[in-house]
Amino acid sequence: MSRTQFHTAAGGTTAAEAADAALSASGVASGMTVLVGGFGMAGMPVALVDALIRHGADELTVVSNNAGNGDTGLAALLAAGRVRKVICSFPRQSDSWVFDGLYRAGRLELEVVPQGTLAERMRAAGAGIGGFFCPTGAGTLLAEGKETRVIDGREHVLEMPLRGDVALIGAHRADRAGNLVYRKTARNFGPVMATAAATTVVQVGGVVEVGALDPEAVVTPAIYVDHVVDLRSTSGEEHAA
Template sequence: MINKIFESLQSAVADVHDGATVMIGGFGTAGMPSELIDALIEQGAKELTIVNNNAGNGDTGLAALLNAKRVRKIICSFPRQTDSYVFDALYRAGEIELELVPQGNLAERIRAAGAGIGGFFTPTGYGTKLAEGKETRVIDGKHYVLESPLHADFALIKAYKGDRWGNLVYRKTARNFGPIMASAAKTAIVQVSEVVPLGALDPEVIVTPGIFVQRVVEVPQAVHASQRTGQAA
């Protein structure tokens, strides 16, 4: 019987190893798997490479992971929002490496990894420092730069509901990077607000099929907290 349900956050992240590449879902705080991140901090893995759209907000979630000095490098598109002071301090001190990727390129590099695509040409970034050292090509009179897929050892993502096979649905904008990160990682670890019986999810609305998910942990309080603050979960 296929059953991908894990009983605890700690057991779900227990084998994340030092030096791993970890994708973390979320657009700012929308869809951020904060409880999984807290479990990863407790677990102790270090020298991580993190792939995320942002570089942490305030002192919680991804920012807390950065503040714990567990991250060697971050690959993201928007590292300097007003409350990204943890990342900013680390970067200015030379304690973290940054690979800056335009947001569309970031999403497509992740998607390409999940789709088994070896790379793609894009006009975004051509002629800038972001294209230095990369192959370029003229196609139909337009300049393009070659971007490589982004693979990960683990993905930590947040969904609204899931079943024991790992099928997932998301809540509004919290969907963001979750689906493509699940497909691009060797091990996708998902916290859901509710585990539902097999067959309870309408196949027509399942966003991430269970084939891309290895572990599911129920964290009911996550959705409750978001509803109190009015934020997307």
């Protein structure tokens, strides 16, 4: 039997209540490092981030590709004052005014990481790799203070694993065993973050029976998935996951 727990918007439970139950069960707490999936809004687990805001944990370190768009999701978490530090590749966007304001006011610490290094540091954490030498960033500001080594005639920078206490990601479907499939470029950081956190919480647009997902097509095996929030209501209406 799967150890994955399911939180479903059904039988009088709303999607928000299901997400709140999952966040509560995840053990997320103040001071933790939270990995948040998505690239812009594609794959962004908005229902889970909203639940994290309601949960109230603060002094968080958030790892995500961006630092929030507009006033919702990650931007709302920042605006609520719950985040101490952001680790991301691309904070500055046309609609990142919440981040921009907090950063300029000195209320947020920022660690900028090249996008591929960000993904690989989390992959390393999830795969039990104790660090890796990578040519990206060699000779730039982002390599300052880091150990370097010339490998095959090329300078490489030592990058360390990036681990989360909790990962919040979005996927397209889960099966009852907890296996996940994604949809198009909404996959992005989800599969890597699922491996890199002690506890992974996933919001999906529907849960199917065991056997309904082709095992050859499963992207994230259930072993990485602790909590699934099914946003599809009993009326069959599907929410974006």
